[in-house]
Amino acid sequence: MDIRLRSATEKDYPEIIGMITELAFFEKAPERMTNTVEQMKEEKDLFQCIMAEDNDGNILGMALYFFAYFTWVGKSLYLDDLYVKEQYRGNGVGKILLRELMNVALNENCKRVRWQVLDWNTNAIELYRKSGATLDDEWLNCDFEHEQIQNFQLD
Numbered sequence: 480m481d482i483r484l485r486s487a488t489e490k491d492y493p494e495i496i497g498m499i500t501e502l503a504f505f506e507k508a509p510e511r512m513t514n515t516v517e518q519m520k521e522e523k524d525l526f527q528c529i530m531a532e533d534n535d536g537n538i539l540g541m542a543l544y545f546f547a548y549f550t551w552v553g554k555s556l557y558l559d560d561l562y563v564k565e566q567y568r569g570n571g572v573g574k575i576l577l578r579e580l581m582n583v584a585l586n587e588n589c590k591r592v593r594w595q596v597l598d599w600n601t602n603a604i605e606l607y608r609k610s611g612a613t614l615d616d617e618w619l620n621c622d623f624e625h626e627q628i629q630n631f632q633l634d
Contacts, residue, residue, distance in 0.1 A: 480533060480570045484579050487528035487541065492516045494538050495528060498562045506597060513625075526559070529579055531572050539567040542576040544583070549591055556584045558594035561603075573606055595620065 487495060493516055503512035528543040540563035547557045558580060563572045584592045596603045596614070607614065623631065 480567075482539060482570075482572055482575050483532050483534070484575065485530050485532070487530050487543075489520060489523065491528070491530055491538075492519045494530075495519065495541060495543065498538075498541055498564065499543075499560060501564070502560060502562045511624075529576060529583075531563070531576055538564070539570075540564055540572045540576060542580055544580060546587065546589070547593075549593070552590040554587070554589050555591040555593060556580065556587065556589045558592060561594070568602075573603075574610075577606070577610060 496514060496516055496519065499514060500509070500512055503509045526543055526545045528541055530541050531539040533539060541560070542558060542562075543560045544556055544558045547555050549555045561573060561576055561580075563576075580592065596607060598604075604614065
């Protein structure tokens with residue numbers, strides 16, 4: 480399978496939202512996905528996305544990321560979602576997207592690339608381990624959702 484990569488444009492947002500929704504179902508948390516095409520348009524300066532497609536223009540997957548600053552190391556790339564549509568898994572799409580992300584990180588002089596993976600997603604974990612990633616089982620995620628942010632009080 481020939482795989483081409485390109486930067487996402489606004490016309491890709493419906494497809495991206497579709498893949499994010501599929502990912503939310505895969506991760507057993509569809510109710511937590513609240514993003515919309517309209518919101519992506521409003522916030523388009525906050526993220527970048529690489530689209531993987533075949534020669535016919537069919538979207539195979541994506542890697543959505545943004546740049547962050549981590550105090551210990553400096554400029555970093557945060558991979559929010561690496562997603563390959565189910566019917567295209569096993570064809571090397573994830574590897575190609577991950578390789579391209581590393582190229583972006585190198586070109587942008589990033590000191591770290593970070594992302595998360597669920598502890599039960601063995602296929603992804605295997606890919607990340609094969610690629611040489613360090614998997615950390617010490618740190619816990621801490622999140623405040625929108626309603627929690629609005630209601631935040633520290634007594």
